[in-house]
Amino acid sequence: MIQDRHVQEEILREIDRTADELFAMIQELVRIPSVVGEEGRAQEWVFNLYKTLGLEAVKFVPRKEDLLQHPAYFEIGFPYNESRPNVIGICRGKGNGRSLLLNGHIDVVSPEPLEAWYEGGPWSGKIEGGRLYGRGSADMKSGLLANFFALRTLLILGLKPKGTVLLQSVIEEEAGGCGGTLACLQAGYKADAMIIPEPFDLRIITAHPGIRYFRVKVIGKTAHAGQSHLGVNAIGKLARIYDRLMELDLERAKRHRNPFFEASSGRSCNLNIGTFKAGDWVSTVAGAAQLEARISYLPEETEQSMRREVEEAVSEVVAKDPWLKEHPPVIEWFGWDAKPWTEDPEIPLIRRFEKVASEVLTFTPEIAASHAGLDTRFGPYFAMPSFTFGPRGGLLHTSNEYVDLDSVLQTTKVLAAFMADWCEI
């Protein structure tokens, strides 16, 4: 606890007083496009920002050879070089307080289709009705700068934390985070706790399911459309597999219950089929088809048992179809490979954060599970407790994304007050 409630009030007042500076800063950063894979310009901006505050600023390029050694690593496909560094800002403490890592990702998902954005487009940073619009406004340039602003506020007030504070601005979280947060932690840029202010509506997120991608490919037999009855249409074969996997989605939701995960959306786990592509040309029988799917699985499952469920479902379709028996579908597990992540909400870190947040917010933040994978999952590999707490946003990953500026201010206040408490001042 901060011994002196007056100090906490001073911190909150200072943040209110300088709120417009924070909003202008977010606006400026939203205006620098940083689609995953092209984070360089925005990272340069963050690097300079960290330096203006007198932090020890570091650019760190991930080393693939190191990553390959780590069990949480999977191939993402972007090259690692000086045009895509992670940026770290270090405020060294006097050594007798707990250290804290405030992490955020600089990369954003593609703003396409551009024509679906209202006036201003994805990089406008337009402020209207208490919202700031633009790709990355919520996810998560506001959180990234809330981290910075929390530390800045303490320093301006002469309340330098006793424990070391690390700020991390990382790349490629949207693609899995291996070259970002994982690389930074592996290189030793870690602390006694990590908070990531992802836009989760001022809730404390302590878990997410395991997540994997897979594709199913089937082949048919091409023929000219004028003799289509002599071919075998791959669309029809894959449609049967689609149907069976959608049944499996319902079966899994019934079979694998978990009230904590179900609380967020009514579902413990999901199997989504995101794409279905077949055929090249209208005048030819489709000779090949493939679907791509994302499946989430619970901490109570193993990846192996989940994969077996998928593979058995596909096998059931094959068993009923002579063509597929002779031309078995191929299942490929690719891309995203996030293990289930859970943090115990009873640990001192989270109990303490909850208490400070309740004081600042005047309500007790809910503890909840995310249905999306988060960089917090890398924490346990480094014995570092982690969780997510950040602002309220809308239309994330689609057009007209926005962040609610009030919630950005609340996030900043909670982070600053907690930093003062955890690291001591």
Place this chain on the structure above:
Amino acid sequence: MIQDRHVQEEILREIDRTADELFAMIQELVRIPSVVGEEGRAQEWVFNLYKTLGLEAVKFVPRKEDLLQHPAYFEIGFPYNESRPNVIGICRGKGNGRSLLLNGHIDVVSPEPLEAWYEGGPWSGKIEGGRLYGRGSADMKSGLLANFFALRTLLILGLKPKGTVLLQSVIEEEAGGCGGTLACLQAGYKADAMIIPEPFDLRIITAHPGIRYFRVKVIGKTAHAGQSHLGVNAIGKLARIYDRLMELDLERAKRHRNPFFEASSGRSCNLNIGTFKAGDWVSTVAGAAQLEARISYLPEETEQSMRREVEEAVSEVVAKDPWLKEHPPVIEWFGWDAKPWTEDPEIPLIRRFEKVASEVLTFTPEIAASHAGLDTRFGPYFAMPSFTFGPRGGLLHTSNEYVDLDSVLQTTKVLAAFMADWCEI
């Protein structure tokens, strides 16, 4: 009939004697890529070839404003300009014989995927085991040059036809032929009969069904994959329409019988679904899906009744699905719009051709229907009887296309002998 069988024998002997020249010529033309839309270089080559024989050679660029007036026209999408002319070679007769138009298309379909071609690739023109390989070898650069060689043979032998002979090398047949054959006929480059030596195994083709393309689009409701149960997957909605259209294909084949059309492939008509595309991203519920289909219909049907069958089938699916009722699928009829085409095999042109061909080939060529659309369908609009007769080929429109060189020689002989007979010498 050619009064003197010795003259016919002289023609056939001359073609045998110069066969290697013909094959080398085909090889040279196959080596000039001429994918539909990029016919310029190959047309320049043909233009020069026509001139070497002393023909009146013309480059004719289609005029869109004229085409728009014609009932058989549909938009193809390639620009019409001097880089894509049709080429016409005219051998003016003395005015007292019947005129003959020998037409062939210079354009070929895409050779992709290139890696599926054996050594040499799509533009090799490799000759091996009596076959000549390459994109366009069968479809239809061999036929195009058989036309030329037939005329050349008569001229070399001093047997100049009394009727005018037109050679046409046309563009964009593979995309529908409007700017090619249709434009040429409309501009007055026509005759008393038209033959197109498309690669139909030395059969006389006198009919093809009507052909239309359509697409069906459905929308779903996107959601993050981690909450996929809150979305509506467009794949599943479109899969039901796919299934119903495949049933319609079988129903139509039973409902619309036509022994002449059925003789070729066992089917009177076909409904093929060539492509099925849905979703952009594995982590999002597919919010939109579309399929593209090609449907053929018989001369006994009307386009309207055929379209009604398709539309009713889709409506049946909609009637059973509350989501689709609120978000009805869109059916778009696009691209190819070929009316059914039939030529009466009893007309003097075909009876006469059949007789000459029987003499040359020592077997009577079969009269058959094509299941693909042909430029012959433009003939009736200009009161010009037309049919197709050409060599034997394999793997048309796929990798490793080839033509059987013996059949090219037979085609050339039949065309030359028929030209001497029809136009008189």
